[in-house]
Amino acid sequence: MGGPLALSHPNIVHFISIASLPITPKQNPSINNNNTSKPKWLLPLKALIFAMIARVYEYNAYWHPHFVLVLYCCHLYLGLELVLVLLATPVRTLLGFEIEPQFNEPYLSTSLQDFWGHRWNLTVTRIIFYVLQYTTPYAVTCFFVLHGVCTVVEVSVKKVALRRGWRLHRVVLIPLVVAFMVALRIGYFFLSC
Structure with a gap:
């Protein structure tokens, strides 16, 4: 017989959160690879692009429909990424552990x-x-x-x-x-x- 499927968490709130929410805790949060660290300006740049795309929608009558579709896909991706990054902060604060980036x-x-x-x-x-x-x-x-x-x-x-x-x-x-x-x-x- 093998061991448990996942490491058991000593805190019941952690266990319930991980079992019921679509989050995955970082296995080694203290290890920070320099290869995977992102520049601090990248997230604000994505937020700026997100806002600029939202502003471009006002002029979508002047754009080709395929271009508007590409903008919509970019807007959807950026919005989803920004929301998930913003949701990771309360998880880290309230539950006290880092989660894997989405x-x-x-x-x-x-x-x-x-x-x-x-x-x-x-x-x-x-x-x-x-x-x-x-x-x-x-x-x-x-x-x-x-x-x-x-x-x-x-x-x-x-x-x-x-x-x-x-x-x-x-x-x-x-x-x-x-x-x-x-x-x-x-x-x-x-x-x-």
Whole structure:
């Protein structure tokens, strides 16, 4: 027999909070990787971009509808990230522990593996999945099956490319992954309508 599925928390409030809220406590909060620390100006910059996009909506009659859709997707992402960062502060203050960040700059992903494995928090994915499954269960299933198939194809292509010595630079990979994710999101919105 193995041990418990998770470390038991000595405080019942911590246990109930972790069990009922979509939060994941940091395993080693005292360890702070310099690689993952973000500049302090990044969050205010995101808040500024969020506010600027909201202001641009006043002129959406002058913009192409596809551009407005891209702005809406950016606005939604930034709003969700800002809200989750703001919600982490009371959790830290009231419960006394650090929680895992919900995002790690997913727009800088260099592959689908990087996006799903390192940059997009599974807690957020679970929340969105449960909200959407009641409205469009087949679209959600198709969306994730397509991502799974594309990830398998990506891994296979990477293996062949690495054997042949081919390697693309991040400057090329990041726009490719972002374009792929945007195209799938737009397809998902049309399937769910």
